Amino acid sequence: MIYICSMECRENCGACCIALSISTPIPGMEEGKPAGVRCIHLTDDYKCAVYTDPGKPKVCTDFKAEPDFCGSDREEAMMILFSLSK
Numbered sequence: 001m002i003y004i005c006s007m008e009c010r011e012n013c014g015a016c017c018i019a020l021s022i023s024t025p026i027p028g029m030e031e032g033k034p035a036g037v038r039c040i041h042l043t044d045d046y047k048c049a050v051y052t053d054p055g056k057p058k059v060c061t062d063f064k065a066e067p068d069f070c071g072s073d074r075e076e077a078m079m080i081l082f083s084l085s086k
Contacts, residue, residue, distance in 0.1 A: 014046030019081035035085035
């Protein structure tokens with residue numbers, strides 16, 4: 001499988017694929033996922049395995065990695081994104 005990300009994501013981060021809730025179906029997660037639950041498509045090296053899949057949720061397509069959301073490291077990104085999901 002090829003992983004392609006059009007965003008400039010931090011290596012080994014994946015915070016958006018864990019911290020954010022997704023209320024729409026995801027391939028293999030028909031009920032979506034709650035905040036804090038790792039998406040089943042997040043690989044061991046923290047890349048999205050369905051990033052190029054047209055069936056991925058719109059929220060994933062629309063999310064733009066920016067310093068305001070991603071912070072300076074993975075831990076800060078998790079705290080910022082968890083605060084947005086409250």
